[in-house]
Amino acid sequence: MRIAVVGCGAMGSVYAARLARAGHDVLVVDAWAEHVRAIGENGLHVSGPDGAFAAPVRAFTSAPEEPVDLVVLAVKAADAAAAARTLGGLVGPDTVVLTIQNGLGSAEAVAAEVGGARLAVGIAKGFGASLEGPGRAHHNAMRALRFGSYDSLAPGEVERVADAWRRGGFDCAAVDDIAAMQWEKLICNVAYSAPCALTGMTVGQVLEHTEMGTVSRDAAAEAWEIARARGIAVQVDDPVEFVRDFGARMPDAKPSALLDIEAGRVSEIGFINGAIPREADKIGARAPVNATLTALVRTREAMFRA
Incomplete structure (x- = not known):
């Protein structure tokens, strides 16, 4: 080919x-x-x-x-x-x-x-x-x-x-059904992309952290709820268990959003955590956890251009 x-x-x-x-x-x-x-x-x-x-x-x-x-x-x-x-x-x-x-x-x-x-x-x-x-x-x-x-x-x-x-x-x-698989990956990504980018923690550190672990799980649960409300056939019964299992397999990983922040680059956060409030808006819903995380990362990125 x-x-x-x-x-x-x-x-x-x-x-x-x-x-x-x-x-x-x-x-x-x-x-x-x-x-x-x-x-x-x-x-x-x-x-x-x-x-x-x-x-x-x-x-x-x-x-x-x-x-x-x-x-x-x-x-x-x-x-x-x-x-x-x-x-x-x-x-x-x-x-x-x-x-x-x-x-x-x-x-x-x-x-x-x-x-x-x-x-x-x-x-x-x-x-x-x-x-x-x-x-x-x-x-x-x-x-x-x-x-x-x-x-x-x-x-x-x-x-x-x-x-x-x-x-x-x-x-x-x-x-x-590629859409379902996109959302299943996205549920994992929102759990760690913004939390890691904001704190500098690895996936495993966010997973076990008292405060950020809660934020991470809330971001994933919110994405899962929006996916189901949008009629996406995700094969996930428990989003918290799903993202904890994902994080446990790669505890030392740094998501691309964190690597971008460390390099002084604008990340893809608008297509990851930022995708959830956009998708929620299509059905008249809100996604405040992911919207807030996205806003915080974008605020940090704006400092690169200041």
Whole structure:
């Protein structure tokens, strides 16, 4: 399969390298010129629990005029719509676009740019990755990927994409109800993203903390209640037990929102905790816990621009 990975950060690098190692014809597009140059000269190097390897990958700072079978949007949620507008010649009549971001809201923005009929939505569970330098990425966890149709993309097309990823060694499957899986991940994310970003604590520290542990569980329960009120078929009976089990499996993890705060970057909090009050508003409900957490993180981020 001809595949373009747009956004070759830590996660995008892991995706691209493993797909290329499986024999797919892979190119990457990223704005970081030094990263692109290193990949072009020496390949894309990835290390992790299953060893280290380098994969030959073509790299560009802007999308070439080269239609592919699959475009993978691996940028942050806030950048997804802008990235979709730059795809240009990568998208042909039969190209599938797969968007993989945290939270809720970015897929709608991408669909507005590329059309919902060609769009698949991906969820990455239990991934941890970082860039060690130009052309070099490391992953310390890689659990599962689940893909589903955003709108009317045929199930056979989603399965074809999932099979390409399985060939790359990913635990990947096509699912019928991607919305339910998005919400199940979101329930876990809201429990830790804002609380960790605000306090600097790891997931495990928030989980066990007297005050923040209560806030974390309230955020998760509120998200679960809104999901059920919206008619989302989440397979979660007890949201508190659900997020405690999630946190216990990765106590030393720092959510991406905390990593962004530590680096002085604006996070994806508007697509994570901030998604809950937006979804609540659609049914005339309120989500004060997540709305407050979002406002607090955004206030802290505003200091970066002051």
